[in-house]
Amino acid sequence: MSRADVIAYLGPEGTFTHQVANILFPHHHSMPFSNIPDTIQAITSNEEISYAVVPIENGIEGTVHVTMDWLIHHVHVPIQGEFIFPIHHALLVHPSYSNLPLTSFTKVLSHPQALAQCRHFIRDHLSHAEMVYTESTAHAAMQIGQQPEEAWLAIGTADAARLNQLSVYKQGIEDYENNHTRFMVIGDRPVNWHATNQNEKLSMLLTLPADYPGALALILALFSRKNLNLCYIQSRPTKTGLGNYFFWIDCELPADATDWIQVITEIKDLQCDVRILGAYPSRIYDQLMKSGDGHLIMKPIS
Ligand SMILES: O=C(O)C(=O)Cc1ccccc1
Numbered sequence: 001m002s003r004a005d006v007i008a009y010l011g012p013e014g015t016f017t018h019q020v021a022n023i024l025f026p027h028h029h030s031m032p033f034s035n036i037p038d039t040i041q042a043i044t045s046n047e048e049i050s051y052a053v054v055p056i057e058n059g060i061e062g063t064v065h066v067t068m069d070w071l072i073h074h075v076h077v078p079i080q081g082e083f084i085f086p087i088h089h090a091l092l093v094h095p096s097y098s099n100l101p102l103t104s105f106t107k108v109l110s111h112p113q114a115l116a117q118c119r120h121f122i123r124d125h126l127s128h129a130e131m132v133y134t135e136s137t138a139h140a141a142m143q144i145g146q147q148p149e150e151a152w153l154a155i156g157t158a159d160a161a162r163l164n165q166l167s168v169y170k171q172g173i174e175d176y177e178n179n180h181t182r183f184m185v186i187g188d189r190p191v192n193w194h195a196t197n198q199n200e201k202l203s204m205l206l207t208l209p210a211d212y213p214g215a216l217a218l219i220l221a222l223f224s225r226k227n228l229n230l231c232y233i234q235s236r237p238t239k240t241g242l243g244n245y246f247f248w249i250d251c252e253l254p255a256d257a258t259d260w261i262q263v264i265t266e267i268k269d270l271q272c273d274v275r276i277l278g279a280y281p282s283r284i285y286d287q288l289m290k291s292g293d294g295h296l297i298m299k300p301i302s
Pocket of ligand 1: 014015111136138181
């Protein structure tokens with residue numbers, strides 16, 4: 001199998017990331033990894049893997065810190081694309097317990113992001129149950145499927161219910177209706193998403209010079225001067241000491257944007273360290289279209 005054939009995703013089968021990998025790469029083989037660091041690391045450690053798909057940000061719970069930190073500190077492989085996907089959580093149960101009231105369940109298992117996105121539901125209906133964090137939602141589904149003697153619940157996808165012979169106790173338990181997660185595609189080669197302009201977003205990591213009052217404000221003004229729209233900014237610890245941060249910044253790149261290279265030069269002139277994390281296309285699930293063979297494909301941008 002050649003390097004370009006396999007997509008790494010946060011597994012096991014039936015995770016949200018698996019759904020995204022199938023939509024983005026319908027003709028590729030995919031391979032599950034048991035946690036986010038292993039999924040990202042697979043790009044450098046496993047020759048078969050050409051891209052890794054991982055969640056990075058959610059509209060309710062915010063940044064997936066482990067993804068961001070792994071890309072900052074451990075694997076220097078560029079971002080090649082982003083995909084925004086709607087997230088609807090289902091409450092999953094072993095079929096023998098599907099008629100029990102919620103008060104009978106002693107544990108609710110899921111990925112920390114999923115539990116956090118359903119916090120209101122859990123507070124209102126499952127405050128008596130112990131919350132158990134798992135590496136992924138499908139991992140939680142698998143665990144309750146393997147322990148039929150326990151009255152436990154999992155939060156995850158309806159796919160995970162089917163794959164683990166579970167029932168859906170309740171659908172759509174996320175706290176807010178408009179729940180989307182941003183997934184990143186990491187790899188060494190650009191993706192081919194039928195775009196006329198491949199680079200629509202730019203991600204970078206900045207380290208501000210020490211003792212330079214107003215450095216961040218000056219940098220943000222440089223983007224503004226070139227009319228580059230910032231869409232995300234997040235500070236993350238450098239892990240070298242309290243108070244030391246990297247700034248992860250995303251900006252939009254309009255079709256005619258050539259100014260960004262100049263902005264980077266100007267940022268560096270302020271004694272700032274800049275690492276480009278990727279210049280890449282961004283796609284939204286709701287704007288996909290069906291191809292001739294029934295697969296969802298990326299619409300060409302106009
Ligand atoms: O655990 C999963 O299914 C994942 O793909 C991670 C995740 C968890 C919750 C929302 C979006 C992605």
